[in-house]
Amino acid sequence: MHSPAIAIVGAGVRGTAALGRIAARVIAAPPADPLDIHVIDPFPPGSGRIWRDGQPRSLVMNTVPAHSTVFDDATLAFSAPFPGPDFASWCAGVAAGDIAVESEWVHDAAALTLPWSTPSRSLYGHYLRWAHRRFAKSLPPQVTLTVHAASARRIAVEADVFRIALDPVPLAPPAATPTTIMADTVLLALGWVPRTHCGSASTDVPSENPIDQRIERIAPGDRVAVHGMGMGFTDLLSLVTEERGGAYIPASAPTRPGALEYRASGREPSLIAGSRSGLPFLAKPDFGAVPPRARLSALHAAIPQLVGRRPLDFAVDVLPLIERDAAAEYHRALSELHPDAYRADPRTLLDALQAPPDGTGSAHWRELEDASLDAAVRRFDAAAVLAPFASRDAEALDHEIAERIADDAAEAALGLRSPWKRALHVFQAARASIIPLTDFGGTAAASSDDLRRYLFLAGLIGSGPPLFRVEQLLAAHRAGVVRFAGPGFTVRADQTGRAVHHSLSAEPLSHVDRVAEAFLNLPDAERLGDPLIDGLLDDGLARIWAGTAPGEPATLEIAEADSALVGASGAPTAGLHSVGPLHEAIRRFTIIAPIPGTRSSVLREIDAAVESMLARTRARVHRTAEEAA
Structure with missing residues (x-):
């Protein structure tokens, strides 16, 4: 016994x-x-x-x-x-000598780690x-x-x-x-x-944790089709550039703070990156501090009543509250940082956005926004992240995607001075707050697609790489190490080997030597x-x-x-x-x-x-x- x-x-x-x-x-x-x-x-x-x-x-x-x-x-x-200590407090304890560690490297790395750093x-x-x-x-x-x-x-x-x-x-x-x-x-x-199978027969480097992917299969000079444009892709990029002797250095003529140049080692492959949507994950904002607690006043106020009405129609019952909270953050920031963006006093709009969900006028904030803002000023709409690409030519599409990434990086570098990034931060943070509304069948089956679209969009916004990784990606693109393929990314075999295709053209984009998956599926x-x-x-x-x-x-x-x-x-x-x-x-x-x-x-x-x-x-x-x- x-x-x-x-x-x-x-x-x-x-x-x-x-x-x-x-x-x-x-x-x-x-x-x-x-x-x-x-x-x-x-x-x-x-x-x-x-x-x-x-x-x-x-x-x-x-x-x-x-x-x-x-x-x-x-x-x-x-x-x-x-x-006990969170990771940041532990690092501070190690740096102060209050917590013993087994190596000098751990002590030194902890001493360099701030509460908002991106440590190893x-x-x-x-x-x-x-x-x-x-x-x-x-x-x-x-x-x-x-x-x-x-x-x-x-x-x-x-x-x-x-x-x-x-x-x-x-x-x-x-x-x-x-x-x-x-x-x-x-x-x-x-x-x-981890999955025990190796994905499709054409995949040389299947989806896995980056340290278990056997990146050594990718030889210098290989043309590599890479599925995925998020954190996994920037991980792979790091492993085939700086881990092979390349270096990212400050740009000699930076277009913005933090811009980098890539100094090649000669051991790089050539990466062609794409995904089903072709959309890049957004850079995390550089707040210069611990990311602020997201203000989700409308959503949190409504949760007790919504829990009692499950199953919910996510698009009708939940998403408008998330959008409203994000818009409230956008206009708080915009009115503080750029008051000249308004042609009418923004306080009426802010009062409507910050009123209880059933408060007078709270349903009309979009009309108030149109009435308050100057016509040329950007409105907040998280779905703008999903805007389709205008280009169809391969070279123009590559340039358009790179421009989107660069524009987002510029916003991320503004941190708290970016109303757009502050609003997106609130929008994606709602993922944790909707748990009691969505767990165990909390949303109606007919609304499952709406929930999935929100989670996909929130993932693009909130699960992307830190800003310095995005600057490295842009530097590698300028150096010719990376090329962007666009949406509908697939690899097909033809008479001469494997070729990359995307949904905007019937012609293959490029033939490749290797195929890698740079993502982790659930x-x-x-x-x-x-x-x-x-x-x-x-x-x-x-x-x-x-x-x-x-x-x-x-x-x-x-x-x-x-x-x-x-x-x-x-x-x-x-x-x-x-x-x-x-x-x-x-x-x-x-x-x-x-x-x-x-x-x-x-x-x-x-x-x-x-x-x-x-x-x-x-x-x-x-x-x-x-x-x-």
Whole structure:
């Protein structure tokens, strides 16, 4: 008979946060009997696969340090708290010598990191591993933590206990990791589960985490078709330019602050970039400080009433509130920075935008905007980001896309002095606020396309690369390393090889030597080819959520209360829980890490699962004691 046991499969951000919530709860209410915790991951606990050490330090985060944590805070009001430093505070502690680290590089990198910096992913991995060690050291003596350098291959239920079959990593000592673990309850914290297949037969570098993509397949001088125009593309660009000896240096005749030139190493390929839409992801604004908290007054005021009316028509009930909050930010900024843009007093417009959603005149802000603004002044409309391209000629289209990127970079460089970027910041930030309105089928099926369009647009606005990466992209374009292909980007085979096409011309744009995918798709539970997920589905311990909209990745169904996987019968599989991107279609915005000071939905969902798991282990102890008596 094994001791009561909990297993956490996955030791990245969510697995580490889960260990922290377990630690907090067992410190507050120490178990009377021994408790075993098993952490299972082939990569180091804390950083896991994505944030592991050894990756190029030119690869940077897409979130500022002040918005990254695995500890809880007062906004969560947990009964058993485990507060600790967010990433920015940790860097400050390392720099001051208050937190010991294992290398001089970590100390120096932390000392250079401001709360709004874009630090390396490697440095963030050091923070996560430190947090994992802190949680582990805090466990009471009757709680034993064992870390298994292994992958979970299969989970089966035997007499109400989970048997987890492991595949130890090749270099692990044979005696160090068993091939089977027994646990009373299991949390899957799998993160971005990689696909085991390699995409289409024509793809040389399939979609993956950049450090696992085998970029070395791309030889100097290769002509490479690249699917994707977001953060993944700028990652790939960094790996084939500055990581091969090239250098981005300040422009000798800059057209704007921050403009760069590229000094080639001679080892670069030639990249032709495109996507289905052809639209580039926008640069993150350089606010020169931690990004301001988005003011979403109209949306937040309406949420209690909207929750009671679910399922909602997203385009009618929700999107106008987001647009109104973004427009309010736009006109607050515009009226402060450029009061001459108005031909009438803007206070009437601002009052209407900032009034409660059912306030007098609040529905007429667009008419008031037209009446207030000078005719030549730009109106706020986030959908302008999706404007179709005017050019059809390949050279002109390449130039038009580059101009769009440059114009956006100029706005991003203005930071708080850009009304446009401030408004877009609010528009995209609403993704986190609409969770209670959209989770678990909160929007009507007929409105799923509207929600998906908003999420796509908000992703273009809010999930793009930091500004310096966009300046590097523009420099590489001017140097001839990058060319933009436009929308409808495809690669087709013909008599002479593979050729890039786009939807604006029947003629091929260029023949290529290699094809690369520079993006990460959300995990699709039906297409992963992962033995663990496939086994759960085959054994009826999990099922695909029926509410997944056409075109969305298949999502594993979970219970709203505690993230227990729902089995084939329609009932939750008691003791088996799962959190993270595998459930994005049912529990929205799972892809983000916890953000401090925001009552993090990620930490709340993890804590609810942990509470249920600990209750199950306590019940098992009581049941065993009764049987023994």
